[in-house]
Amino acid sequence: MAKSPLAGLKIGVIGSGNMGRALVRGLVEKSVYPQNISVFDVDKKKALETKKEVHVKIASSSRQCASLSDVVILAVKPPVLPQVAEEIATALTQDPLVISIAAGVPMAKIEACFKKPVPLVRAMPNLPALVGAGMSAFSLGRHALPKHRKIAEAVLQALGQAVQVPEKWLDLVTAVSGSGPAYYFLLTEKMIEAAYEMGMKVDVAKKLVYQTALGSGKVMAEYGEDPEELMARVASKGGTTEAALKVFQKQGFGKIVQDAVKAAYKRAQEISRGK
Ligand SMILES: NC(=O)c1ccc[n+]([C@@H]2O[C@H](COP(=O)([O-])OP(=O)(O)OC[C@H]3O[C@@H](n4cnc5c(N)ncnc54)[C@H](OP(=O)(O)O)[C@@H]3O)[C@@H](O)[C@H]2O)c1
Structure with missing residues (x-):
């Protein structure tokens, strides 16, 4: 060794x-x-x-x-x-x-x-x-x-x-992986809230969503495929995942994420300049 x-x-x-x-x-x-x-x-x-x-x-x-x-x-x-x-x-x-x-x-x-x-x-x-x-x-x-x-x-x-x-x-790293865990936590929070609003107990929803986050992270790390390919493994034509992904797309989820990461980057640059 x-x-x-x-x-x-x-x-x-x-x-x-x-x-x-x-x-x-x-x-x-x-x-x-x-x-x-x-x-x-x-x-x-x-x-x-x-x-x-x-x-x-x-x-x-x-x-x-x-x-x-x-x-x-x-x-x-x-x-x-x-x-x-x-x-x-x-x-x-x-x-x-x-x-x-x-x-x-x-x-x-x-x-x-x-x-x-x-x-x-x-x-x-x-x-x-x-x-x-x-x-x-x-x-x-x-x-x-x-x-x-x-x-x-x-x-x-x-x-x-x-x-x-x-x-x-490094400022960009801060905006992507430094602040990144909070972005996943936000998605997690909103999924739990959605399940609760539709009648599920919070502790059960939390267990489902946390384990889904952990498992999805492991699949990304171990398979190394592009996110698009991974989404295709879950979504089938006319199915539930496709229905959800269409809403994300229609309501501008991609633009929201891009704007959020840009805001973190801008703030990281300001902090680096002592502002
Ligand atoms: N937490 C994160 O997710 C994260 C991510 C990336 C980078 N970082 C960086 O990692 C660094 C540490 O973050 P942290 O979350 O571990 O902070 P933290 O939990 O506040 O730990 C910093 C420790 O340093 C002590 N300290 C303050 N002044 C000191 C001095 N003069 N000499 C020795 N120790 C002193 C603090 O004591 P007091 O509490 O009594 O002041 C505290 O116990 C930060 O610079 C942060 O930017 C953190």
């Missing part, structure tokens, strides 16, 4: 909220020794909860967390990211790889906080990372080498799947 790019590396995770915890959990599941992971969070309770779950080390400050690590993951909210980057800047003595998962903080802004060349990767994961089914896109900074790319990919694969893209695509 090939050696993991993460073998023997010390990994520091700053911010132990939803994403930080999911990363730590995923890394341990991917056979990173918990003793090789240190976590820091300003909210000590959150760091302790992570320690309780996966027995990682707790650092006493972001600087200590960074100075102990070959890979430093910044999993704090975007507004505090520059402050954390500046805090750890002088603690990065061994040229570690820094991975930021903060939405909408451009690489140039993060690099400027370090005031020296730092191998940096900017990544955009999504919520299904919580269950190891995330989709992350990542871009390499100016000082990141091929070895850093391999490490970043392996880190992000602890959350699910990962794909490298040019940084100029």
